[in-house]
Amino acid sequence: MKRSFTYFLSGFLLLAGAFSSGCARHTFQGQALAPAALATHRTVAILPFAVELERLSDVVKHPEVWKANPDTPGANPLQGALAAERQQMGYQLQAALQAELARQQAEHPTSSTFQNPAETNQRLAKAGITYESLPTRSMAELRTALGVDAVLTGQTYMHQLLPGGVSIAVFVLSNSTNPMADNTVHTYLDIYDTQSAQLVWRFDHELRGKPSTSPVALAKALARDMRGGFPYLKK
Numbered sequence: 001m002k003r004s005f006t007y008f009l010s011g012f013l014l015l016a017g018a019f020s021s022g023c024a025r026h027t028f029q030g031q032a033l034a035p036a037a038l039a040t041h042r043t044v045a046i047l048p049f050a051v052e053l054e055r056l057s058d059v060v061k062h063p064e065v066w067k068a069n070p071d072t073p074g075a076n077p078l079q080g081a082l083a084a085e086r087q088q089m090g091y092q093l094q095a096a097l098q099a100e101l102a103r104q105q106a107e108h109p110t111s112s113t114f115q116n117p118a119e120t121n122q123r124l125a126k127a128g129i130t131y132e133s134l135p136t137r138s139m140a141e142l143r144t145a146l147g148v149d150a151v152l153t154g155q156t157y158m159h160q161l162l163p164g165g166v167s168i169a170v171f172v173l174s175n176s177t178n179p180m181a182d183n184t185v186h187t188y189l190d191i192y193d194t195q196s197a198q199l200v201w202r203f204d205h206e207l208r209g210k211p212s213t214s215p216v217a218l219a220k221a222l223a224r225d226m227r228g229g230f231p232y233l234k235k
Contacts, residue, residue: 027206030229034200037193038231041149044191045115045142046101048131049093049154051086087131089215091121093154096219104223104233112232115148123147143194150200152191156218159184184208187222191231201231 032038095117102114124130127145129137142151160183184206191201203226207218227233 028204028225030201030203030226032201032229032231034193034198035231037196037198037200038150038191039111041112041193041232043115043148044112044150044152044232045120045146045148046094046098046117046152047120047134047142047154048087049090049156050135051089051093051155052157053082053086053089054157054159089156090131091117092215093156093219094120096215097152097154097222100219100223104227109234110232111234112149115146120146139192139194139197146194148194150191150193152189154190155188157186185218187218189222189226203229 098114098117104110105114123145124134127141129141129145139151185208187205189203189205190199192198193200203222205222205225207221
């Protein structure tokens with residue numbers, strides 16, 4: 001269920017636009033891989049996002065942090081803090097995207113309903129599926145735990161240039177932009193059919209420049225840009 005994080009989107013015709021928030025440039029592309037399967041979905045769960053954060057200031061100051069395994073005993077404390085930030089943001093993006101899709105659903109009919117993130121996470125916990133183990137779980141396990149027809153997974157990669165080693169928590173978890181930062185944010189969304197474990201839809205999204213990278217702002221950008229090709233919106 002995990003895609004490789006890259007600095008470019010390949011194999012797609014990219015659609016470019018001007019994203020006004022934070023003067024960012026964005027490109028995006030959605031692709032339905034199995035329309036017949038998508039048409040059968042009635043319940044969908046959004047999983048907590050996988051998040052990668054890269055601050056050039058930290059790479060320069062603490063190169064050992066980017067080489068060690070965060071699960072290694074005695075790992076650098078900064079590495080543990082970064083892992084906690086990634087996990088926190090993963091849950092925030094999950095909730096923010098569900099909220100945006102629910103808002104769209106109130107305005108336009110959809111063929112599927114989205115499970116509340118609180119219920120999704122409660123079900124995962126009850127099944128013993130942790131945030132860390134989520135990528136290793138089979139689709140059959142997720143189907144049993146969540147009771148849904150499909151799952152939407154998200155991966156977000158943030159490459160940030162922050163002046164003076166400013167904490168990413170201050171920048172990412174606020175709803176404002178940093179005028180001195182130059183960032184690249186790649187997000188990859190995938191929908192899997194839980195019965196067949198087939199990848200049925202994918203969406204690649206890039207923000208470059210000075211976007212607001214708060215979970216709420218990113219979720220708004222994702223929901224808006226995928227609106228035209230989102231498979232569950234009734235035409």
